[in-house]
Amino acid sequence: MRLNFFRARRRISILALIMLMTAPLPARAHQAKEKEPNGEPAQASALPLNQEIQGFVNEEDDEDWYALTIPAPGLDILVIEVSGVSGIDFDLTFYDAKNPDDELVEMDVNEEGGGEKIVRMKQRPGKYLIKVSGDESNPNEAYTLRAGKPTKPPASSAEVAQALRKALDFLVSKQKPEGNFDEDHIGKSGLALMAILSGKCTGKDYSKNIRAGLSFLESEFDADPLYEGGPKAAWSRRRGFMYSHAIATLTVIEALVELKDTKLKGMAEEALQVIIKAQNTEHKPKELDGPMAKDHMGYGGWRYDPDDTDSDLSVTGWQILALRAAKNTGFEVPDWSFDLAARYVRSLYAPEDGSFEYRTPDDVGDSCARAGMGALSLQLCGYPDDPCVKPALRFMQDHAPTWNFEEPGDGYPFYYWYYGTRAMLIAGGDDWRIWKEWTCRMLVDNQNSDGSWDAAQDEESVGTIYSTALGAMILGFCCGHWPAYMPKRAEPASLRVVFEKEAVQETARNVELILDASNSMWGQIGGEAKIAIARRVLGQIIEGLPETMNVGLRVYGHRYGLNDPKACTDTELLVPIRPVEKARLIDTVNKIQLKGKTPLVHSVLEAIKDFAAMPNGSIILVTDGIESCGGDIKSIGPAVKGSGLEIKVHIVGFDITAAAERQELETIARSTEGTYIDARDAASLLSALRQTLQAEFVVLDAKGKEVARGAVGGPPVELRPGDYTLRVLLPPQPMELKITLREAESLVVPIK
Numbered sequence: 001m002r003l004n005f006f007r008a009r010r011r012i013s014i015l016a017l018i019m020l021m022t023a024p025l026p027a028r029a030h031q032a033k034e035k036e037p038n039g040e041p042a043q044a045s046a047l048p049l050n051q052e053i054q055g056f057v058n059e060e061d062d063e064d065w066y067a068l069t070i071p072a073p074g075l076d077i078l079v080i081e082v083s084g085v086s087g088i089d090f091d092l093t094f095y096d097a098k099n100p101d102d103e104l105v106e107m108d109v110n111e112e113g114g115g116e117k118i119v120r121m122k123q124r125p126g127k128y129l130i131k132v133s134g135d136e137s138n139p140n141e142a143y144t145l146r147a148g149k150p151t152k153p154p155a156s157s158a159e160v161a162q163a164l165r166k167a168l169d170f171l172v173s174k175q176k177p178e179g180n181f182d183e184d185h186i187g188k189s190g191l192a193l194m195a196i197l198s199g200k201c202t203g204k205d206y207s208k209n210i211r212a213g214l215s216f217l218e219s220e221f222d223a224d225p226l227y228e229g230g231p232k233a234a235w236s237r238r239r240g241f242m243y244s245h246a247i248a249t250l251t252v253i254e255a256l257v258e259l260k261d262t263k264l265k266g267m268a269e270e271a272l273q274v275i276i277k278a279q280n281t282e283h284k285p286k287e288l289d290g291p292m293a294k295d296h297m298g299y300g301g302w303r304y305d306p307d308d309t310d311s312d313l314s315v316t317g318w319q320i321l322a323l324r325a326a327k328n329t330g331f332e333v334p335d336w337s338f339d340l341a342a343r344y345v346r347s348l349y350a351p352e353d354g355s356f357e358y359r360t361p362d363d364v365g366d367s368c369a370r371a372g373m374g375a376l377s378l379q380l381c382g383y384p385d386d387p388c389v390k391p392a393l394r395f396m397q398d399h400a401p402t403w404n405f406e407e408p409g410d411g412y413p414f415y416y417w418y419y420g421t422r423a424m425l426i427a428g429g430d431d432w433r434i435w436k437e438w439t440c441r442m443l444v445d446n447q448n449s450d451g452s453w454d455a456a457q458d459e460e461s462v463g464t465i466y467s468t469a470l471g472a473m474i475l476g477f478c479c480g481h482w483p484a485y486m487p488k489r490a491e492p493a494s495l496r497v498v499f500e501k502e503a504v505q506e507t508a509r510n511v512e513l514i515l516d517a518s519n520s521m522w523g524q525i526g527g528e529a530k531i532a533i534a535r536r537v538l539g540q541i542i543e544g545l546p547e548t549m550n551v552g553l554r555v556y557g558h559r560y561g562l563n564d565p566k567a568c569t570d571t572e573l574l575v576p577i578r579p580v581e582k583a584r585l586i587d588t589v590n591k592i593q594l595k596g597k598t599p600l601v602h603s604v605l606e607a608i609k610d611f612a613a614m615p616n617g618s619i620i621l622v623t624d625g626i627e628s629c630g631g632d633i634k635s636i637g638p639a640v641k642g643s644g645l646e647i648k649v650h651i652v653g654f655d656i657t658a659a660a661e662r663q664e665l666e667t668i669a670r671s672t673e674g675t676y677i678d679a680r681d682a683a684s685l686l687s688a689l690r691q692t693l694q695a696e697f698v699v700l701d702a703k704g705k706e707v708a709r710g711a712v713g714g715p716p717v718e719l720r721p722g723d724y725t726l727r728v729l730l731p732p733q734p735m736e737l738k739i740t741l742r743e744a745e746s747l748v749v750p751i752k
Contacts, residue, residue, distance in 0.1 A: 044129060050148030057088050057134035057143070066130040067097070068147050070123060075149060076434045077400070078123040080130060083144040084115040088134040090143070092116035095129040104128075105398065109405045112136075115143070121397035121434050151526025153683035154437035155444045157201075160478045163444045165202040166451030167472035171195060172209045174465060179216030181465050186220055186235045188462070189213060190247035191469035197251075197258050198476025198483070207259075214255055214264070217248050221267055226306060227287035231273030233306070241305050245274060246318035250485065253325040257484045272326050275319050276333065278306035281340050297360065300344030312359045313348055316341060317373045317419070324380040325485035342381035345374055346388060354391030367409040371395040372419030379426045380485060393427055396420045401439050403446050404456040411457030414470040421474045426487060440478040443471050493741035495708070496716040497697045497728065500750045510550045510577050510617030511693065512607050513538075515589065516654075518557030518598045520625050525655055525681055530624055531594055533682045534654065538622075539586045541689045546713060550617075552577035552610060553585055556603040557596040567596040568629035571603035573610055577617070598623065601631025604668070608643050616646035618674075620692045622685075624654045626661045633664060637671030648674040650692040654685060695751075700725040712751060721745070 044065035047053055055064045070078070082092050091108040107116045132145060155163075171192045175181050181192040193213040196206045217235070226233040233241075235248040249271040256264040277285055280298045284290025288307045292299050301311025302319045320341050327333040348357045348365075355365025356374035365371065375392035383389070399408060401420070406413040417439060424435040447453060455467035473481075482489065515538070521531040545551060553575040560566045574588050575581070600623060611617045627633060640647050649672040651665045656678060666676040677692070679685035687696075687709075695712040701724060708717040712728065721743045728735045728751055741747055 047130060047145065047147055050146075052144050052146045054142040054144050055132065056139050056141075057085065057137055058139045059137045060135065062134055062137065064132045066132070066145065066147075068128045068130055070125045070128065072125040074125040075123045076121065076430075077150050077438050078118075078120045078147065079150055080118040080120075080147040081145070082115050082117075082132050084110070084113050085134070085138050085141045085143045086113050087136050087138045088112065088143075089136070090114070090116045091131075091133045091135075092118055093131040093133075094118050094120075095131070097127040097129050100129060107402075107407060109407050117402050119400040119402050119438070121400045121438065122430065150438065150441070151681075152441060152445070152528075153681060155441045155478070157479070159444050160440055160475050161201050161203075163447050163451075164199055164472055164475040164479060165204055166447065167453075167468055167475065168196055168199045168202060168204070168206060168451075170451030170468055171465065171472065172206060175209055175212065176216075178219070179212035179214070181213070182463075185244070186217070187240075187244035187247040188465050188469070189216060190244070190251040191473075192465055193217075193251045194247075194254055194483075195469040195472035195476070197254050198473050198479075198481040200481065201476075201479035210255065210259070214252070217252060218267065220248075221270075226274055226277070227285065230285065230287060231277060232270040233274060234267070234271045242275075242278065242302055242315050243304070243318060245271065246315075246322045249275065249322040250318070250325055253322070253329060253331075254484055257329055268326065269331065272322070272331055272333065274306060275302075275322055276337055278302055279319070279337060279340070280309060280311055280344075281336070283334075283336070297347075298344070300340035300342075300347075310359065311344055313345065313356055313370055313373050313377070314358070316344060317377050320377050320380050321485050325483070328486075328488065329484050338381040342378055342383055342386070345377045345381070346386070349374065349388040351391075354388075354395040356388075356392065365395075368396055368399050368406050369409050369412045369416035369419060372416055372423050375423040376419050376426070379423060379487070384426060384487070389423075389427075393423065393431055396423070397431075397435075400435075401442055403442055404454065406457065412459055413456055414453070414459055414467045417474055418470040421477055422486070425477055436478055440475060443475060447471075491744035492718040493721050493743065493745040493747065494716040494718055495699065495710075495726075495739070495741060496714075496746070496748045497710065497712045497726070498748060498750055499695075499712060500752050510611065510614045512552040512554055512577055512610055512617065512619050514554045514556065514603055514607055514619060514621040514623075515592065516557060516598065516600075516621075516623035516625065517555045517592050517594050518596055518625065518628070519562060519594055520598070521594050523624065523655070528682075530654060531592075533685060534622060535589050535592075537682055537685045537689065538589050540686060541693055542580075542582050542585050542589075544711065544714060545580050545582065545693065547580065549580050550577050550614075551575070551580040551585065553588055554603060554607050554610070555592055556599050558593050560596045562596055564596065568599045569602060570596050571599055571606050573606075577610060577614065598625050598628040599631065600627040600629075600668075601633055601636060602629065604636050604649060605639055608639055608645070608647060611643070611645055611647055614645070618692070619647060619649045620652070620689070621649065622652045622654055622689070623665070624656065626664045633668050634671070636668055640672050648672050650674045651676045652679050652685065652688045652692065653677070654679050696729045698727050698729065700727060716746065 044067045047066040047068045080094060082090055089112045093103050094105045095103055105118050107118050110116055180189040182188040196210055220235055222233045224233060235245050252264050252268045278288060280292040280301055282291040284292050289309050298311035301316040303311050303315055323333050323337060347361055350357055350362055350365030352363040353365055355367050355371040357365050371392040375389045378386045378389055401417050404413055406416045421439060424432045452464050452468045453471040455462060455464055459467060523530050554573045556571040560570045575585055607619050649669055651669045653662060653665050656662050669676040677688040679688040697710055697712055698706050699708040701707050708719055710717045719741055721741050723740050726737050726739050
């Protein structure tokens with residue numbers, strides 16, 4: 001069933017727009033705006049990017065307007081989120097200020113007391129308007145509005161693998177002794193099996209569960225011909241036959257490829273013939289109410305039953321998946337089957353929004369899931385550059401996945417994410433990178449403790465096996481799984497950059513880490529304390545340090561409170577500079593407490609003394625604030641010079657937002673010929689520390705765009721075959737060289 005949502009839209013005049021974009025910065029507690037006589041907003045408050053602002057819903061149908069500026073080059077991911085307030089059913093709307101007559105996105109999916117979130121990918125720079133409205137009033141409880149980048153970094157490969165393992169463990173815990181995962185739903189059992197087949201990166205052996213599931217599918221294979229002399233009707237004659245049939249067929253083919261089990265070929269061949277014969281074309285046999293006239297509205301597609309003479313996009317999509325998997329693995333599938341299926345899918349394209357309709361053509365598709373179905377179907381039919389594909393990808397990027405609903409659409413979030421993920425993966429490039437980073441993070445963060453994901457909206461009737469199987473398969477793509485139905489791709493090459501032995505000796509150095517443990521490190525970034533982020537990132541960095549390095553650890557602000565007279569001399573060398581002791585360093589960092597002030601200058605001066613028996617070295621200071629004890633920052637440079645040692649002070653400013661503070665830290669670093677690096681979140685902190693502790697390299701494509709980054713001496717990075725520029729970030733100037741990577745090549749580049 002298709003649901004249609006119609007919402008009244010308020011129009012904004014050009015005069016009101018000018019007033020909106022020139023409004024002053026609001027007070028912390030944002031009040032309802034005065035209105036023009038026609039009911040339009042008289043002003044809007046500037047909403048700083050990546051910052052929070054608060055407001056109140058003072059009356060029923062109150063509207064608060066905000067102006068947001070996104071600087072060039074734009075954002076990979078824009079998240080706009082208003083927190084929930086008791087008694088209020090929020091409506092969150094996003095407008096382009098240049099064309100304010102029509103909303104870009106309106107979000108009203110959560111009920112009273114809940115907030116709303118809009119997520120957009122590849123958001124262009126420019127000026128925008130945000131409207132927050134509520135259907136009731138609550139002048140006593142403030143909402144919080146934020147618009148900006150995601151507050152968490154992308155999920156790491158370890159996080160994805162762990163979440164996938166938990167999901168597969170949940171699925172196998174629900175497997176019946178007969179091998180199925182649901183009492184009487186072959187399609188759901190097929191989805192669960194395909195999810196398990198996608199789990200190679202978990203490192204866990206699920207072969208027994210796969211074999212049991214395949215035995216169940218084989219036991220349900222219907223030996224009666226679909227019609228006299230025709231192919232066997234595999235897997236259920238109930239309503240929705242073609243759904244389960246296609247999923248089971250696809251599962252058997254995927255298992256055939258993964259297990260290299262040729263005994264599955266016969267069953268797969270019979271099942272494929274059902275799909276080919278049931279397609280609504282002139283080739284359809286009369287026993288299935290064929291042949292089909294070319295001017296028939298359902299021509300080229302499939303519907304629920306083999307003898308149906310109409311078609312729909314969802315059932316058609318599954319048949320295309322099964323046929324493409326078969327074609328890619330050597331089965332005979334006529335080319336006309338793909339061409340005519342593509343013709344049917346194309347007929348459902350909705351040109352006004354870039355989505356697709358379900359059964360009958362229309363100008364507006366209004367569905368995220370169908371945008372994914374249409375794009376993927378055309379890609380797999382052999383038309384990845386079809387004019388309908390890019391607008392569908394754009395539609396999904398403009399209405400990116402948000403937990404746990406599909407909007408706009410009919411209420412099938414997991415179905416949307418599953419189709420969208422595969423379409424973006426085939427599109428590749430930034431389309432895939434950005435989608436992967438956001439969607440896999442979302443699934444990792446919202447997984448239940450038992451490994452499942454809750455079905456929502458209309459998918460609640462299908463159940464948790466369904467939602468968990470689709471979620472697991474999405475994570476499988478994030479882990480690098482490439483199913484049989486996906487287009488053949490070149491085997492990726494790997495690149496590793498290492499120092500030659502002589503260079504290793506030259507780069508072996510003495511390092512002292514200084515960690516800010518002042519009270520301000522309790523501050524939060526994206527809901528996580530800065531000290532927790534620092535501990536986690538430092539642990540990753542320490543684990544990757546070369547054994548040739550001598551490393552010490554000094555901490556300040558960790559012993560005495562703010563009012564203690566000793567707070568301004570509170571610095572301590574917890575681990576002396578010596579051959580790196582990774583376990584000890586990590587354990588020490590994790591036990592540090594936060595208490596006092598920031599005696600930054602005193603700590604650096606003491607650290608210089610720690611190098612007394614060494615000819616040179618680096619001090620690497622991680623701080624979220626400037627000197628707070630009156631220390632003279634100009635004293636550090638002369639102290640280094642007077643020591644007679646070659647010591648540089650590198651500073652990583654963690655969440656430093658004020659320009660004056662940044663300038664002070666840059667001054668300290670420059671006075672020792674060191675560097676200052678900004679870090680705003682966990683990912684940038686990790687990169688900053690790598691730049692100071694490990695030589696980094698970046699890989700640039702022919703257009704000069706960064707496509708990979710790694711550490712010299714670290715693990716390899718994967719790249720597509722091609723020509724690249726390798727830039728090794730060595731002081732004082734980066735070093736560049738041209739490289740060529742061939743398919744499946746493992747290239748090691750030694751640095752002298």
